[in-house]
Amino acid sequence: MSREVDGIEVIGWLRSEEILMLEEGFTVGDDLFQAGLDSMAVMQLVVAAEEQFGVQLQAGDLTKENLTTAESLATLIRERRT
Amino acid sequence: MIRDVDVAVIGGGSAGLAAAVMAARQGARVMLFERQGFLGGMGTASLVHTFCGLYLLKSGPVAELANPGFPSEMAERMMASTGLGPIRMGRLDVLPQHPVDFVRIADELVKAESSLVVQWHTEVIGVRKNQGRWEIDWSCRGSLGKASTTVIVDASGDAVTAPWIGAAHEVAPRLQRPAYVFGIQGVKAFPDERRLQLAGMLVEGIRTGVLSKAALGLSFRPSGRPGELFGTLDLAGEEGGSIYDPLDPVGLSALEAEGRRVASGALACLREMAPEWSAAFISQWPARAGIRESRRWVGRACLTGAQIEAGTRFADEIGLATWPMEHRENVRGPKWHFPVEDRPTGIPLDCLRIPDHDNLFVAGRCISVDHEAQASIRVMGTCFVTGEAAGVAAAIKAGGGDPTASAVRRIPGHGNFSQAL
Numbered sequence: 386m387s388r389e390v391d392g393i394e395v396i397g398w399l400r401s402e403e404i405l406m407l408e409e410g411f412t413v414g415d416d417l418f419q420a421g422l423d424s425m426a427v428m429q430l431v432v433a434a435e436e437q438f439g440v441q442l443q444a445g446d447l448t449k450e451n452l453t454t455a456e457s458l459a460t461l462i463r464e465r466r467t
Numbered sequence: 468m469i470r471d472v473d474v475a476v477i478g479g480g481s482a483g484l485a486a487a488v489m490a491a492r493q494g495a496r497v498m499l500f501e502r503q504g505f506l507g508g509m510g511t512a513s514l515v516h517t518f519c520g521l522y523l524l525k526s527g528p529v530a531e532l533a534n535p536g537f538p539s540e541m542a543e544r545m546m547a548s549t550g551l552g553p554i555r556m557g558r559l560d561v562l563p564q565h566p567v568d569f570v571r572i573a574d575e576l577v578k579a580e581s582s583l584v585v586q587w588h589t590e591v592i593g594v595r596k597n598q599g600r601w602e603i604d605w606s607c608r609g610s611l612g613k614a615s616t617t618v619i620v621d622a623s624g625d626a627v628t629a630p631w632i633g634a635a636h637e638v639a640p641r642l643q644r645p646a647y648v649f650g651i652q653g654v655k656a657f658p659d660e661r662r663l664q665l666a667g668m669l670v671e672g673i674r675t676g677v678l679s680k681a682a683l684g685l686s687f688r689p690s691g692r693p694g695e696l697f698g699t700l701d702l703a704g705e706e707g708g709s710i711y712d713p714l715d716p717v718g719l720s721a722l723e724a725e726g727r728r729v730a731s732g733a734l735a736c737l738r739e740m741a742p743e744w745s746a747a748f749i750s751q752w753p754a755r756a757g758i759r760e761s762r763r764w765v766g767r768a769c770l771t772g773a774q775i776e777a778g779t780r781f782a783d784e785i786g787l788a789t790w791p792m793e794h795r796e797n798v799r800g801p802k803w804h805f806p807v808e809d810r811p812t813g814i815p816l817d818c819l820r821i822p823d824h825d826n827l828f829v830a831g832r833c834i835s836v837d838h839e840a841q842a843s844i845r846v847m848g849t850c851f852v853t854g855e856a857a858g859v860a861a862a863i864k865a866g867g868g869d870p871t872a873s874a875v876r877r878i879p880g881h882g883n884f885s886q887a888l
Contacts, residue, residue, distance in 0.1 A: 403799060403802070404799075404800075406802060406803065419557070421557055421803070423662075423686065423800070424662040424663060424665065424666040424686050424687070425666070425683070425684065425685070425686045425701075425799075425800045426800050427663050427666045427667070428666045428667075428669060428670050428683045428685075429683065429799055429800065431666070431667060431670045432670060432673075432683065441674070442667065442670075443667060443671070444664040444665075444667030444668045444671060444740070445664065445667075446667070447663040447664050447666065447667040448660070448663065448664075449660050449663065452663065
């Protein structure tokens with residue numbers, strides 16, 4: 386996968402992996418925690434991100450800022466891929 | 468000696484407690500059978516530490532109790548005991564509850580009722596009808612005994628009476644998965660944001676092979692007491708190698724052992740990786756894993772998931788179910804289905820009654836509903852509602868009256884119930 390990951394792709398991925406049930410119209414800037422992202426979902430997310438994007442997110446990566454929106458999560462994944 | 472009572476309640480979880488206390492308050496002679504040495508069921512033996520389903524679903528700033536009577540009384544007693552009020556979790560209001568407080572509150576409630584006898588350490592092992600009355604066989608550590616009762620309330624959680632009396636019952640093909648909850652002490656600090664990094668450390672433990680993948684079902688929550696947390700582990704229930712069956716002792720045994728194994732491994736992992744967890748230890752195991760769903764009664768009516776989704780109300784409702792359908796059919800976290808416009812749903816009295824038997828009522832997570840609706844009504848706040856209604860209906864029936872929904876709703880302590888509906 387050479388194309389850069391963006392927020393739209395992250396939303397589709399969170400939905401298809403059933404990590405979060407995001408409503409229709411959920412945008413890349415909306416709050417993932419308000420949409421139900423909790424510590425258990427974060428564990429699923431880290432495991433799934435390794436399979437899907439080939440990134441090993443570390444405990445230190447898992448800050449509120451990095452995970453708040455699909456946009457910030459996409460940025461984190463891009464950074465960790467390089 | 469055969470003890471003769473008006474109402475026998477099988478199972479002393481949140482529904483059975485409500486049923487026994489409320490039947491006794493109507494003047495009935497009540498006997499409550501419980502297998503542990505304390506009451507509270509999931510909220511004590513299984514360490515489930517929030518009362519869900521107490522409050523209306525709404526986005527206002529203040530949590531509003533959905534049902535007067537016993538559920539509200541329990542909320543008040545628990546808040547007075549813990550000093551904690553309701554908290555907002557996402558879109559939901561829940562009341563933190565502590566199992567130690569719950570046990571003591573239940574003790575006080577039953578002690579206040581002179582016509583209520585609690586028989587702890589006792590399993591009911593058989594029920595049959597004899598000339599219109601029920602005969603109950605019980606067992607306590609090799610001692611066998613009998614009781615005779617006018618009315619039974621089955622609050623066993625597993626509809627244990629149904630097969631014994633040849634009544635219709637069912638087990639859903641896809642059951643909600645069990646939870647294994649344990650107590651933790653010695654954690655120096657547990658700031659909210661740190662949960663995310665702890666989750667990352669557990670994944671790291673899985674990556675390096677220190678932990679099994681089952682640790683993915685683990686989360687932590689403060690107990691409300693200084694330095695104490697609860698760990699909650701959602702398990703697949705298939706640790707014994709066969710499909711999950713909460714009525715099979717072999718599978719249940721494997722589940723208990725797996726819960727302890729995964730919890731111990733996760734604690735060892737966090738002691739290594741998180742400095743503030745270096746002195747953490749598991750301080751309490753549950754008496755048993757928390758079972759969310761098993762055998763259910765097939766009653767005179769069946770509340771469905773579609774009715775909960777629509778927020779349906781009924782002429783013969785005895786209270787309100789307000790918890791959204793919370794599915795945990797796998798260990799990948801809850802899947803929520805909210806009703807339209809966050810509406811509450813009425814629970815018909817006929818979901819607590821069964822065909823052919825006027826003198827048996829059911830309460831708690833095994834009432835007559837479908838698998839979807841069970842994902843809403845199983846929570847403790849709603850079990851108080853169905854338990855109270857079953858207990859009052861049982862006392863009315865035992866006294867020769869007609870236990871209609873309006874009669875059940877009109878009892879003392881329900882001052883503004885009609886307005887609440």
